[in-house]
Amino acid sequence: MKLLRYGPAGQEKPGVLDEQGQVRDLSDHVRDFAGDGVSLEALNTLRALDLSQLPLVAEPGRIGACLASVPNFYCIGLNYAKHAAETGMAEPAEPIVFNKATSALSGPNDPVIIPRGAEKADWEVELGVVIGKEALYVSEADALDHVAGYCVINDMSERSFQIERGGQWVKGKSAPTFGPTGPWLVTADEVLDPQNLRVSLMLNGETVQDETTDDMIFTVAQIISHMSQFMKLVPGDIIATGTPSGVGMGMKPQRFLKPGDVMELTIDGLGTQRQETVAAE
Known part of the structure; x- marks a missing residue:
């Protein structure tokens, strides 16, 4: 998976690229990509999703850091x-x-x-x-x-x-x-x-x-x-x-x-x- 965060600084939403390279919204499935949100268990849960059924983001705009924050x-x-x-x-x-x-x-x-x-x-x-x-x-x-x-x-x-x-x-x-x-x-x-x-x-x-x-x-x-x-x-x-x-x-x-x-x-x-x-x- 190629995970990303899109939107204005401080208001980013989690997303994923589908097979066509389009951004799909993951907001209903993960709060954000940070800490336990990028644990192996959390990523396995996301892998089970049908990306084609996720909301399409037609114009994602700005791409933020791929992690919302980092412990270290x-x-x-x-x-x-x-x-x-x-x-x-x-x-x-x-x-x-x-x-x-x-x-x-x-x-x-x-x-x-x-x-x-x-x-x-x-x-x-x-x-x-x-x-x-x-x-x-x-x-x-x-x-x-x-x-x-x-x-x-x-x-x-x-x-x-x-x-x-x-x-x-x-x-x-x-x-x-x-x-x-x-x-x-x-x-x-x-x-x-x-x-x-x-x-x-x-x-x-x-x-x-x-x-x-x-x-x-x-x-x-x-x-x-x-x-x-x-x-x-x-x-x-x-x-x-x-x-x-x-x-x-x-x-x-x-x-x-x-x-x-x-x-x-x-x-x-x-x-x-x-x-x-x-x-x-």
């Missing part, structure tokens, strides 16, 4: 070999885990706001993993059994906040609109191999990131298993699994976003995002 917004740093190389950093021995503020979550086509004081706003297309079943001390072999689905994420970063200021990376990752997510939550049964997906980002029509998830240092299964040794992952948690090479920080000379820039992100089978950057008021 986790990220994995330096997880593509070529990206680690472009930064001049050694490949990590185990996954680098950090957080984004959950308030960074935004729609896939909403404007990205460059925050006040920003100097080095950067783009990062990433494969997002949504947890559908509690995961604690799970093995790598069982890890993917805990996945509800996958989505596109732009793990927006303000490098001066992230690297040049004190403290942890979260400060450079968490501005409002720094977590465009969607357009769809694609259930795990539609993604045969999360390590064989093409991930790309165009900036003002120029392809700057283009790689496959095969370049990941740690696979999705390894990430989930590793994280579950230290914390309990719960339904609705989202994990951004790292970005490939081609970020502005890694370019020579470095290149960063300015108001009016347009980013277009695509992952095989998971849809496309498009954001224009604007300056904070």
